[in-house]
Amino acid sequence: MESKRKILMDCDPGVDDAVALCLAAAHPEAFAFLGITTVAGNQTIEKVTENALRLSGFLGLNVPVAMGARTPLLRAPLTASEVHGKNGLGNVELPASAQTAREHAVLFLRDALCGLPAGEQATLVPTGPLTNIALMLRVFPEVRERIAQIVLMGGAACGGNITATAEFNIYEDPEAAAIVFDSGLPVVMCGLDATAKCGLDRAAADALAGGTGKVSRAVGGMLQFYLNAGAYRGRPMASIHDASTFMYLLHPEIYSGCRTTVRVDCSEGFNRGMTVCDLRGREPAAEPSVTVLLDADGAKFQEYLLDAVRTLDERL
Ligand code: BDR
Ligand code: CA
Numbered sequence: 001m002e003s004k005r006k007i008l009m010d011c012d013p014g015v016d017d018a019v020a021l022c023l024a025a026a027h028p029e030a031f032a033f034l035g036i037t038t039v040a041g042n043q044t045i046e047k048v049t050e051n052a053l054r055l056s057g058f059l060g061l062n063v064p065v066a067m068g069a070r071t072p073l074l075r076a077p078l079t080a081s082e083v084h085g086k087n088g089l090g091n092v093e094l095p096a097s098a099q100t101a102r103e104h105a106v107l108f109l110r111d112a113l114c115g116l117p118a119g120e121q122a123t124l125v126p127t128g129p130l131t132n133i134a135l136m137l138r139v140f141p142e143v144r145e146r147i148a149q150i151v152l153m154g155g156a157a158c159g160g161n162i163t164a165t166a167e168f169n170i171y172e173d174p175e176a177a178a179i180v181f182d183s184g185l186p187v188v189m190c191g192l193d194a195t196a197k198c199g200l201d202r203a204a205a206d207a208l209a210g211g212t213g214k215v216s217r218a219v220g221g222m223l224q225f226y227l228n229a230g231a232y233r234g235r236p237m238a239s240i241h242d243a244s245t246f247m248y249l250l251h252p253e254i255y256s257g258c259r260t261t262v263r264v265d266c267s268e269g270f271n272r273g274m275t276v277c278d279l280r281g282r283e284p285a286a287e288p289s290v291t292v293l294l295d296a297d298g299a300k301f302q303e304y305l306l307d308a309v310r311t312l313d314e315r316l
Helices: 015-025 045-058 105-114 131-139 141-146 168-172 174-181 202-209 214-229 243-250 298-315
Strands: 005-011 031-038 065-067 122-126 147-153 187-190 199-201 237-239 255-260 262-264 275-277 290-296
Touching: 005 015, 005 105, 015 031, 015 045, 015 214, 015 243, 015 298, 031 045, 031 105, 045 065, 045 214, 065 105, 105 122, 105 131, 105 141, 122 131, 122 243, 131 141, 131 174, 141 147, 147 243, 168 174, 174 187, 174 262, 187 243, 199 202, 199 298, 202 214, 202 237, 202 298, 214 237, 214 298, 243 255, 243 290, 243 298
Parallel strands: 005 031, 005 122, 031 065, 122 147, 147 187, 187 290
Antiparallel strands: 199 237, 255 290, 262 275
């Protein structure tokens, strides 16, 4: 039997980060969590760290949480309160955690990776700006051999959400993203081309919110905020971008994409934060290290995600 993937998730919860964690928590047969690290993004570092602590307890993961970068490498932080609410979780209140966060995420990640038994590797799952990951790669390059792959949510081959050409996580810290995409490590880019098609529709969100299970109610409440107050107002479906990372690891067959080079625009121009994906189909000089997801089966995503929430309702 294939052994479980060891997971280090770096996130900024965040409604969709939270739902991504639900999906992962429902699959202990596939994932062994080594820890959760946080980065400023959807909310301040204090708020996203508090949310990570609460989610770890609420979802029965009970893994170490370490607080990371409070600002991008070069810029002032942005937040996304209009999408994720004042508390970052669509104003859904999860029970407080007795656990406290460690510091610093970069040191925690280094120790977790370098402390793995000889020959073993872990998968990094970043679902926020890439600040912590870039810092770690620059300061502790010895971690490289311990990284199986980096399956990240960020970027797009076509279009953007924070600007016409940039996706939020990459726009927040393009310099960090450039370090990660240029690292030569195996990266899977779960960008908007695929993740925007993966979510829950309004009927599903309402049904969860009105359900009896505690995970259903929390997820439904967060998504109702997303659908009513945020960027999805008036739309039939809320994209749950970050959950495509774990969904890809569980069900790669519902995604399609290609391997290619990805360059990040770090200029101050209109395209700052754009992930420039070479889709010309030319024979590259060297085998590209990045897999870019370009399409997804949204119906299957919804089915598998609802299964995961049901599983957690029954277990917790
Ligand atoms: C990404 O931006 C954040 O607001 C979400 O949590 C997700 O990681 C989508 O563009
Ligand atoms: Ca996120």
